[in-house]
Amino acid sequence: MTTDSDDAILRLLRRHFQGRWRIRRTTRLWIATAEDYLTGHAPTIVETDLNTFVRQLEDPPPSAGRSLLSRPAFRDHLDQVGEDGVYHQPNPPTA
DSSP: OOOOHHHEEEEHHHHHTTEEEEEEEOOOOEEESSHHHHHHHHSSSESHHHHHHHHHSOOOOOOOSOOGGSSSSHHTEEETTTTTTEEOSSSSOOO
C-alpha cells in the first residue's frame, strides 16, 4: 500500500526528472523509463529502495544493448500508447 508521503515523493521525482524519465511506482517498486529511447544508458530502472533509485536516475547504469525502437524496421510499424513507453502494433505481421 502506498502512503501520502509516497505520492508526494512520486510527484516531486516526476517534476524534477520531467523530460528525462517517466516515473511510476507500485507498492514495492520504483520504476523509471527513459523518455529518449536512443539514450546511451539503461532505458529502464527498477528498484525497491528509493535512495538507490534516485542515485540511478541521477547517474544511470550503462545500457545492456540497443533498443529495438532504435531500428526503423520496428519503430516505423508501432504506435506509442500513452506516455509510459508502451507501444502497440496495429497490424500484426502475417505468416
